[in-house]
Amino acid sequence: MKLFDVYPLYEVTPIKGNDMVVTDNKGQDYLDFYGGHGVISIGHSHPYYVKSVEKQLEAIGFYSNAVQNPLQVQLAEKLGKMSGYSDFSLFLCNSGAEANENALKLASFHTNKNKVIAFENSFHGRTSAAVSVTDNPKIIAPINSCNPVTILPLNNSELVEKALSKGDVCAVIIEGIQGVGGLDEGTTAFFQDLRTLCNKYNVILIADEIQSGYGRSGKFFAHQYHTIQPDIISVAKGMGNGFPVGGILISPKLKASYGLLGTTFGGNHLACAASIAVLEVIENEKLLDNVNEVSAYFIEKAKQIPQVKKIKGKGLMLGLEFDFEVAELRKQLIYNYHIFTGGASNKNLLRILPPMTISKEHVDVFFDALIKILKSTNFKS
Numbered sequence: 001m002k003l004f005d006v007y008p009l010y011e012v013t014p015i016k017g018n019d020m021v022v023t024d025n026k027g028q029d030y031l032d033f034y035g036g037h038g039v040i041s042i043g044h045s046h047p048y049y050v051k052s053v054e055k056q057l058e059a060i061g062f063y064s065n066a067v068q069n070p071l072q073v074q075l076a077e078k079l080g081k082m083s084g085y086s087d088f089s090l091f092l093c094n095s096g097a098e099a100n101e102n103a104l105k106l107a108s109f110h111t112n113k114n115k116v117i118a119f120e121n122s123f124h125g126r127t128s129a130a131v132s133v134t135d136n137p138k139i140i141a142p143i144n145s146c147n148p149v150t151i152l153p154l155n156n157s158e159l160v161e162k163a164l165s166k167g168d169v170c171a172v173i174i175e176g177i178q179g180v181g182g183l184d185e186g187t188t189a190f191f192q193d194l195r196t197l198c199n200k201y202n203v204i205l206i207a208d209e210i211q212s213g214y215g216r217s218g219k220f221f222a223h224q225y226h227t228i229q230p231d232i233i234s235v236a237k238g239m240g241n242g243f244p245v246g247g248i249l250i251s252p253k254l255k256a257s258y259g260l261l262g263t264t265f266g267g268n269h270l271a272c273a274a275s276i277a278v279l280e281v282i283e284n285e286k287l288l289d290n291v292n293e294v295s296a297y298f299i300e301k302a303k304q305i306p307q308v309k310k311i312k313g314k315g316l317m318l319g320l321e322f323d324f325e326v327a328e329l330r331k332q333l334i335y336n337y338h339i340f341t342g343g344a345s346n347k348n349l350l351r352i353l354p355p356m357t358i359s360k361e362h363v364d365v366f367f368d369a370l371i372k373i374l375k376s377t378n379f380k381s
């Protein structure tokens with residue numbers, strides 16, 4: 001059997017990871033400025049994380065959600081405390097799309113309505129409801145298009161109110177900072193308007209923090225820059241540092257009942273051990289401080305490069321916008337300078353999502369390479 005060929009692949013075969021460095025099967029090291037789509041939060045194969053997962057696997061790796069699992073309780077308590085959401089509840093699942101799927105389902109159950117408002121350039125995943133609120137018709141199959149969704153521009157509160165006032169909307173879903181779309185974000189005024197309008201029209205406000213959460217923005221959640229509280233927060237990616245795990249943090253105003261949500265694998269022992277270890281490392285190594293310090297250093301260096309037209313994002317979720325498409329630049333970074341970076345729907349944007357353990361020395365290596373490439377190649381807009 002061959003693989004279903006849906007991914008265009010770089011000619012690199014990583015077989016080992018250590019903090020910021022990924023090593024391929026030929027022994028070549030690469031600096032990871034992309035963290036495998038923003039997944040690697042505490043660095044590749046962090047020794048504390050590896051030990052925690054190993055120890056858990058030796059004890060018990062899995063049992064279903066029909067029995068007590070104190071690790072889930074421990075994870076919920078730790079996550080609540082570190083994120084500032086101790087009064088919320090946690091439902092665990094296995095991926096980002098699944099987190100949003102459950103968030104949207106819960107909003108619909110709670111309000112008994114079915115329409116969703118999402119925003120231009122959004123990406124919320126590839127499952128049924130999650131893909132229907134994603135602004136990319138190419139990945140929406142006919143079977144997904146039955147969910148009623150209105151896509152609106154970011155930062156236009158008037159249009160949001162017009163849509164909500166019709167009375168059929170169950171949820172507004174917004175990324176803390178847009179990832180795949182290209183690092184655009186709502187203003188503080190817009191996030192605050194969304195909060196007010198959702199309260200006014202009995203609509204659930206969902207913050208998708210799957211990419212922007214877990215400290216990546218420099219706060220635990222990116223929406224915390226705007227001093228609002230959503231009703232549901234979806235998380236995944238950095239939560240497990242590569243172990244597949246996701247979840248939703250749910251406001252006390254949404255009530256649980258047996259059977260309302262469920263999953264076989266979600267919240268299994270191994271996923272909990274990985275997720276607890278990630279939180280412990282973020283706390284013990286003060287990684288949020290590092291995110292803010294290295295981010296400021298990175299932005300300062302980026303400002304000195306005339307070809308960089310715009311610097312977008314926050315913390316270590318950054319985008320450098322050029323006036324040319326970055327595909328060739330990314331190829332040169334990976335093949336000539338051995339640095340992984342990311343792209344976005346905005347083809348002129350270079351996406352930067354390194355592990356939160358990154359140092360200023362790594363940033364220097366990146367900018368040395370970038371400057372050399374920009375000097376040697378005439379990129380055309």
Ligand SMILES: Cc1ncc(COP(=O)(O)O)c(C=O)c1O
Binds near residue numbers: 098209236237
């Ligand atoms: C903001 C956001 N939401 C949801 C998802 C979907 O997550 P997953 O690929 O784990 O299903 C992604 C993935 O890139 C994302 O960036």
